[in-house]
Each structure stands twice: as structure tokens, then as C-alpha cells.
Amino acid sequence: MSAPALAPPGGEDHVISVRGLVNRFGTQVVHDGVDIDIRRGEVIGIIGGSGAGKSVLMRSILGLQRFQAGRVWWFGQEVATLADEQRRSLERRVGVMFQDGALFSSLNVLENVMVPLKEHTRLDEHFIADLARMKIALVGLPPDAADKFPEQLSGGMRKRAGLARSLALDPEVVFFDEPTSGLDPIGAAAFDELVATLHEALHITVILITHDLDSVYRICERVAVLADSRVIALDTPEKVQVMDHPWIRQCFQGPRARMAYTQAQTLKSAATTP
Template sequence: MAGEVIVRVRGLVNRFDGPPVHDGLDLDIHRGEVLGVVGGSGTGKSVLLRTIIGLNRARAGSVELLGTDMIHGSETELRAARQRFGVLFQDGALFSSLTVIQNIQVPLREFHHLPRDLLDEIALAKLRMVGLPPDAGGKYPAELSGGMRKRAGLARALALDPEIVFLDEPTAGLDPIGAAAFDQLVRDLQQALGLTVFMVTHDLDSLHAICDRIAVLAERRVLVAGPMETMLKHDHPWVREYFHGPRARAAAVTAVLEER
């Protein structure tokens, strides 16, 4: 049974220069689920994420996140909402001039006035939470591997103990072992912390491994949303090719072997 809807998108229209990216898009995100968002190039996966969290202003429609109107809400309401979600942007999007510890502390400094020792304690706890050693905290992003940068970005996303985290291509650029480890980390954190996860991805292994539901963006809207079984039965050409093509078959075999 589906849980409480904590993000509700209705009739969303996003347009930049040219035809709309989204036109009448509807989507629900349920509390406690891992939702994978997929689609072809140019379907606006990252645009949808940015619109939900308020970084992009839609031309029309509505976005309600944890009870807050993210399009028409007041600045006070939006500021309160921002403390309830975290975001991992592509490749971590860490501030290059700050150490990892300082990066993790950015949202804490933005929303709270805490003493230095408590800031350090919280940041180190988040480092441990994502599987990074304490000495990584004093390093700069350029001194980290790609996988470590993503984990550091995830630690920053968790700094305020959010209810929902948004992940934009979290396993892109990682080798298969690193990607599988990151998937497992996300699932472990989701279960331990009761998180809701919205994950933009193209990684079929991630979809098989950790997603409860999948939403497919096509034709400027959410074409279909549901569990993997729904995707495998859908007859739209792109959906069929994506979930039944060679890469999909390889991912399915991997998933079966892991279950054994």
C-alpha cells in the first residue's frame, strides 16, 4: 500500500527557449519510498528535480513539498521547507575552496547558530554515516576521488537530518563496484533514517537494486510510474527498449545473481 504523499506535482509546465520541457506533468512521491526518475536525453529529469526544490520556477502548475507551496510560498515558508530536505547534485557539487568538513557545515551555518565544537561534531558524525574516514574531513574536494566526493556531497545533504533527499545521477562516473556500494549506502541510510529518496538516474543497476518505484519521463510528462514489474509490461517503444534492451537484461541478470 502506498504511503503518505509528501510531494505532489500537478499540471507542471517548464519552458525555457523553445518548446516546453514539461507540459502538464503530474507526479506523487510517497513517504519512505525510493523513487527512481528516468528518461531520455532532454526529457528534463534534472529540471524536474530543481523545480520541486524551488531552484527553477515553473511557468504553470503546482508543486507541494511537505505541505509547502514551492512555487507561490512566502520566503519564510520556503526557508522552513529547505531545512526538511537535502540535495546531492551531480558529482557532489562541493565548494572547491572549502574542506569537506566545512562543506558539510554550510547548511548548518545557514540555518542554525551553533558553537564551533558542535558543528565539528555533527560534521564528523555525517562523515562516518556515509562511510568516509575522519581524515577526509580536512581535505579539499580536489584531493578526493569521484566516489569520495559523492559521499561527501551526500553527507552535506544529510547535515540537517532531512525527511527527503534528492539525488541527481548519484552513480554517474563510478565504476560498477563503486556504484553498487553507493546504491547499498543509499538503501541502508534510507532504511535506518526513514528517508524518502528521489533519485534521477540512468543506471539500470540502481533501478533494480534499490528503487521501490520508477517514474519515466517522456512526451513532456510522466509517462508511467510504478514498480519494475509495471515497467517491464509497458508497451511504449522507449520504455520497452530501455527496460528490455541489452543493458537492461545484463542488469536483471546481475540482480538475480545478487539475490542468490
Template sequence: MSDARNEDELSDEELLDMEGPAIEVEGLRSAFGENVVHEGLTLSVKRGEVMGVVGGSGTGKSVLLNTIIGLRQPQDGVVRVFGQELQRASKRRWSAIERSWGVLFQQGALFSNLTVRENVAAPMFEHTDMDRKRVFELADLKIALVGLEPEAGVLKPAELSGGMRKRAGLARALALDPELLFLDEPTAGLDPIGAAAFDELIKNLSESLDLTVFMITHDLDTLYEITDRVAVIADKQVVATAPVGELEQSEHPWIREYFLGPRGRAARSARKKTEA
């Protein structure tokens, strides 16, 4: 009883470890029946870095993300977010963990019957006791933060372009001022210009808001442009975690094919032209 009372008296910042790694995964085993996706997977994400996660089809990138945010239970292993072991966290600590992150799913996952403004406001209504006027004022600020015009706030998801839906989903992910941002294929479905603009937005936000970013992507331009390190999932494990430049030197067959193949050469060439 006293432990629960003590926890209730602490702020989110006091409950969480904001000095150590943002994410720690140790010995993760993920399986669907007899199909083992991860076996002994280990990964650490430093606070303040942009971590890209890549791997071939079926390597369990989204499974890993869903396990880290608690949408599925692992068969074995430990997952910690800001020092808190998810499987053992109390209700109070879980609440603090959930408020510390925001998630942008691949399709945006917006509520189709709500406007953009109402979508962005939803997490604030759920997790805070702010009055309605203040919530919608903050929702408008988040909408502007991701580069949407104020007029977008009254639109519903079906009335938005693909790029606008991504930005609206990002605004909602940022609603609670998270420390940690999860992105699942953020540039999927965008044309090259739209993808480059979204990369620039993520880069600027991560720097200005001091975000830790965990990003699943297959977009090599994104990996070269905004990541600090990239984790490669293969053979049911994370086989390498390093900056892109170091991964180019890897002898692992999949890594060589991915970063040194035609798409990798095109991404490097485009980056060199941008830097010139």
C-alpha cells in the same frame, strides 16, 4: 501580521504535512522560449519511498528536480513539498521546507576552497544557531555516516577520488537531518564496484533514517537494486510510475527499449545472480 506571528511560533514539523505525499507535482509546464520540455506533467512521491526518475536525453529530468527544489519557476502548474505549495509559501514556510530536504548534485557541488569537514558544516552554520564546536562534532558524525574515514575531513575536494566526493556531497546533503533526499545521477562516473557500494549506502541510509528519496538516474543496476517505484518521463509527461517489475510489462516503446533492451537484460541477470 497575526498570521506571520503564528507561523513564527510553529516548529518545522507543525508547518509541514508529514503524513501525506512528500512531493506533489500537478500540471507542470516547463519551457525555454518556444521549446516546451514538460506539458501537464503530474507526479506524486509517497513519504518513505525511493523514487527513481528516468527518461531519454532532453526529457527534462534535471529541469524537474530543479523546479521541485525551487531553482527555477515553472510556466504553469503546482509543486508541493510536504503539503506546501512552493510558489505561495511564506518566507517562514520556505525556510522549513529547505531544512526538510538535502540535495546531492551530480558533481557533488562541493566548495573547492573548503575542507570536507567545512563543506558538511556549512548548512548547519547557515540554518542553525549551534556553536562552532557542536557543528563540527555533527559534521564529523555525518562524514562517518557515509563511510568516509575521519582523515577525509581535512581534505579538500580536489584531493578526493570520485567516489569520496560523492560521499562527501552526501554527508553535506544529510547535514540537517532531512526527511527528503534528492540525488542527481548519484553513481555517474563511478566504476561498477564503487557504484554498487554507493547503491548499498543509499539503501541502508534510506531505511535507517526513514528517508524519502527522489533520484534521477540512468543506472539500471541502481533502479533494480534500491527503488520502490520508477517514474518514466517521455512525451513531455510522466507516462508511467510503477515498480521496475511492472514497467517490464509496459507497451510504451521507450520503456520497452530501456528495460527490455541489452542493458536491461544485463541488469536483471546481475540481480538474479546476486539473489541466488
């Protein structure tokens, strides 16, 4: 079973498009013809089992990793054909929150958030510091976290600080690599909430690489399923969960999935009925 072939990517409506992506490590095939389109302004989840190549897909799209075949477009422009300068200006429109924040360990949180602003803008240092403090508040960190070093923060706070840094340049698209992994259920729910809020307020396109079904049901408008080295499904969570594929069945119809689903439904209905 495979997703219907996608039309060639067109226009600014698709912020990111991938066609025929192939990734192999030695004899191990991770991707064999991955196609995906990400629409402007949506929250899309990319899910798949461990080792299905979720992170490899993200790294390939971001150009952090070479792939054997395939084409990638950012904002309607093919990445491989871009000159260095153009590419760098597009890169500023894409942010990434890495799994453990990937903060620079020799800088404190404030300095971490200031790095991209200092590097890419000609703004005054004081204003940059104010802006960075605001971003730190935006991701829900207390003001005194700004002076702390990454090693002094908890895992959840490090993720938030990493998010603040990825938002520094007001990107239009933000990748979240396993944002809720390693967080307790309350922390994870709070982080999902934060992602939803930022999506709403900053109008960012959110790409959520996850295996947390709670997050998928709570905030994703569409979900892409990576299995058998390709995208086997790309639709709303409600439609994907009833598809007939062994991995989807196992993933979406287990006890954990049912719980996540009912919980999300009650939350949604609670939100709509005042």
C-alpha cells in the same frame, strides 16, 4: 499513452506532489503537464533519456528554476503560496545531492558539511564539528578525508562528501541527481548500497534521478518514466518494464537492461535465502 490522472494531493502522506508542470525553453517543450506524487518513506527512481527533463523536473520541484505552469506541493503545502520564512523552514527538510557533489571548493570537506549546521542551528561549533565528522563517517568516507579539499578527492569521494553535506540537517527527503554517473560498477553498486542503508537507518524519502537501471532494480520501490514531455509510467520496476511504449521497450528490454535485471534478481534471492 499516459498515466492515469492523479487525485489532488492530500495530506502529509505525500512529501512532494506536482501537478500540470510545464517547462519550455524557447520553442523546445521539456515538460507538458507532468504529474507526480512522492510518498513518504519510499525510494523512487525518476528515469528518462538524456534531455527528457529529469534534472529540469528536480530543479523545478526544488524552486531552483521557474516553470511556465503547474503547481508544486511540499509536505502538503503549496510552495508558491508560502511566505519566505515558511519556505525556508521547509527547505531544510529537503536535501539535494548534486551530480558532482557541488562542494564549495574553498572549504575542506569538514567545513563543507558544517556550513548548513552553522547557518541554520544554534549548536556549539565543537558539537557541529563532531556531528559533521559523524556524517562524513556515515557516508563511508575515511576520517582523514575531512581535512581534504574537494580538488584532492576522487569523483566518487566528492559525491559522498556532497551527500554528507546534504544530510547535515537530517532532511526527510533527499534528491540524488545521477548519483552513480561517473562511477565504476563497483563504486556504483557501493553507492546504491549506501543509499539503501541511509534510507533504512535515517528514514529518508529517496528520490533518485538516474539513468542507471542497475540502481533502479537494486533499490527503487517505484519508478517514474519521463518521456514525451510527461510521466508516462509510475509503478514498480517489474510492472514498468513490461509496459508497451517505445522508449520503455528500448530502455528496459535491451541487453544491458536484461543483465541488470537478472543481476538484481540474483542479489535479491541471495539476500532472502540465508
